[in-house]
Amino acid sequence: MARCMQVKSFHDEHNCCVSFRxxxxxxxxxxxxxxxxxxxxxxMKLREIQIKVASEMHINVNMTRCRRARKMVKNKFAGNSIQEFSMLWDYADELRLKNPRNVIKMAVNRFTxxxxxxxxxxxxCFEALKRGWKEGCRLILGLDGCFLKGPFKGELLAAIGRDGSFNLMVFFM
Structure with a gap:
């Protein structure tokens, strides 16, 4: 036999406190x-991450959670880059296969x-660009470079030439 519950009074006001946990x-x-x-x-500073979590998710979190989340994201991106660097050998082989006259050199270090x-x-150095440079470009060569920031520091160098029709040829080193 089912038992019926009766509501004797209903109060629309809430007295409970809001929790941000x-x-x-x-x-x-x-x-x-x-x-x-x-x-x-x-x-990004941990305090900034904590403030973003509080403003966007309306939750208070401690610094430890923010630190672990930042580390988790950095490890994920570092894992992706390790995977991409391991694919460079495949890229070089594919370039050599498509055009054997391309110049592709890769240098690696081994500690042991x-x-x-x-x-x-x-x-x-693509063979078609090199041939076009020798046959049609003026003897004006521009060099440009920049330092790379982020997790992988280094330099990016480019040699730039301009032919008679003002088209640019860019060689990355």
Whole structure:
């Protein structure tokens, strides 16, 4: 036999306090939600991440969660780059296969003979660009370079030439 409950009074006012704690917002949720932001600004301060979480998710989190979320995003991006650097050998082989006269050189360092290779530099000179440079460009050569910032520091150098019709040819070194 079912028992019926009777409502004797209904109060529409709430006396409970608002809580800004939620155990479901863990490190993985923060890392996934702010992956693009942390990826664009890898040196973002923990306090800034904490403020963003509070303003966008309306949750108070401690610095430890913010630190772990930032580390998780950085490790994910570092893992992607390791995977991409390992594919450079495939890229070089494909370029050589399509046009054997291209000049492709890759340099790696090994700390010990058993250690995995550590990427140092990658040089590509396409045969068609080199031939076009020799046949049609003026003897004006511009050199440009910049320093790379971010997790992989280094330099990017480019040789730039201009032909008679003012088209630019760019060679990256």
């Amino acid at each position: 939620n155990k479901m917002v863990n490190v993985k949720v923060i890392a996934k939600y702010f992956e693009a932001t942390i990826g664009d600004h890898p040196k 003979p058993e250690s995995p290779p550590h990427f140092k530099r990658f040089y590509v």
